[in-house]
Amino acid sequence: MGIEVYVFDCDGTIIDSGEDIADCVNAALKHFGYWEVDTRELISFTGNGAKALMLRALARSTKNHFNLETEYNKNQFEEIYKYYVELYNSNPVVKTHLYAGIKELLRVLKKKGKKVVLFTNKPIKIAAHIFEKLGILEYFDLMIGPETRTSDGRAVELKPLPDGLYFAMEELNKKSGTPFTNKNFVMIGDSDVDIIAGKNFGCMTVGCRGGIADKEKMLSQNPDLSFSVASEIEKFIDILSQDKCDDFIKNFAMKNEVPIMQDEGSDFICDYIKSNGVKSVLEIGTAIGYSSVRFAKLSPDIRVTTIEIDEDRYNAAVKNVEQNGLSQRVTLIFGDALSEKISGEFDLIFIDAAKAQYTKFFEKYKHNLSASGVIITDNLSFHGMVEDLSLTNNYSTKKLVKKIRKYIEFLKSNEEFETEFLKKGDGISISKRRKA
Numbered sequence: 001m002g003i004e005v006y007v008f009d010c011d012g013t014i015i016d017s018g019e020d021i022a023d024c025v026n027a028a029l030k031h032f033g034y035w036e037v038d039t040r041e042l043i044s045f046t047g048n049g050a051k052a053l054m055l056r057a058l059a060r061s062t063k064n065h066f067n068l069e070t071e072y073n074k075n076q077f078e079e080i081y082k083y084y085v086e087l088y089n090s091n092p093v094v095k096t097h098l099y100a101g102i103k104e105l106l107r108v109l110k111k112k113g114k115k116v117v118l119f120t121n122k123p124i125k126i127a128a129h130i131f132e133k134l135g136i137l138e139y140f141d142l143m144i145g146p147e148t149r150t151s152d153g154r155a156v157e158l159k160p161l162p163d164g165l166y167f168a169m170e171e172l173n174k175k176s177g178t179p180f181t182n183k184n185f186v187m188i189g190d191s192d193v194d195i196i197a198g199k200n201f202g203c204m205t206v207g208c209r210g211g212i213a214d215k216e217k218m219l220s221q222n223p224d225l226s227f228s229v230a231s232e233i234e235k236f237i238d239i240l241s242q243d244k245c246d247d248f249i250k251n252f253a254m255k256n257e258v259p260i261m262q263d264e265g266s267d268f269i270c271d272y273i274k275s276n277g278v279k280s281v282l283e284i285g286t287a288i289g290y291s292s293v294r295f296a297k298l299s300p301d302i303r304v305t306t307i308e309i310d311e312d313r314y315n316a317a318v319k320n321v322e323q324n325g326l327s328q329r330v331t332l333i334f335g336d337a338l339s340e341k342i343s344g345e346f347d348l349i350f351i352d353a354a355k356a357q358y359t360k361f362f363e364k365y366k367h368n369l370s371a372s373g374v375i376i377t378d379n380l381s382f383h384g385m386v387e388d389l390s391l392t393n394n395y396s397t398k399k400l401v402k403k404i405r406k407y408i409e410f411l412k413s414n415e416e417f418e419t420e421f422l423k424k425g426d427g428i429s430i431s432k433r434r435k436a
């Protein structure tokens, strides 16, 4: 049993809540006659609980003149803190939104039978309220925070202590009857305290570099993996489920955040190749050669030609193909697929490169398709965002999603090709030439 329990931090990992928190801190400072503090600076103070945040904000606002050494300051601090908490609790979802791909990640985790836990230093009541508003509360099996008590009434210690993770293990073992150990857990968070808690517990740790906490401090704790956003882990759920992954390519992909095809989609293409006697494949977008090696390994008479624009990935692919003894049958091309000139015909053309260019790739390479060949395209669901654009708030992601939708329309209305759309992996299409 590999990784079965996904434990998430809240702010900076699941939700981008920095601005709402900072706005309320500044409103509290202003209300009590203190100078406001720069929003970005305030956001970087988060991660250790609201009291620590407010204390740092007061110190910054007064150029380090505020401390808790006098009775007056202690009382004043309690009042400001109370004001902040009340204000934030009544306005926690003004600018707060989910990070890109989070909803889809949670949906996939539940579909694959994984346990999903929240371990936060934020009051669970507030986290649950925000999650409900953002439509993700139903995905959590367990939420652990400052209000959590053990069966003997003891408060669960917060991060960086690993108490909450031990608590989660006990609770899940009781509820599910599965004897989970720390080796079945992954702790995912954007701050150093998340990584320290995971390491203290002895589980795998994943750092999110694009969160709201101090990225350098988080990375200095050496998480096992780091991604820009938590949802990047979706591609690796199947690999992480394995007891031990000895596959060099998959490990490399995971460490270097290289996109590779999801197993379900890749398995589908492999089955297609086998059952349709495909002998030649042209792949647009090699990455580090995961799919091309898989395709070529299916049978000694299969040949793969694959194009990659990124030099480092191309070099890694060359190495992987060599290590698998496939250099005679996998032709790797370093270049831009939009300008390369490829001769010959292929039984299967697999489009898996820049999504915004799908239509151009299709129009260019259809001339290389054999008479009964097919063009397969991946990522047509784009983590569920093609069906539900509200899953992202990111402007450029929305733009990309709209381009994928346009490509789907292009396929649907195409007079030369007929296309079947499958809900495999991240959404696949198979296009064949219409019969005359």
Ligand code: SAM
Pocket: 259, 260, 261, 283, 284, 285, 286, 287, 288, 289, 290, 291, 292, 307, 308, 309, 310, 313, 335, 336, 337, 338, 352, 353, 354
């Ligand atoms: N098919 C690969 C697999 O499953 O192992 C994954 C490919 S990855 C999703 C997409 C790759 O396409 C990236 O490595 C990217 O650098 C490459 N790419 C993007 N635009 C390209 C272009 N115009 N020509 C060639 N490769 C491109």
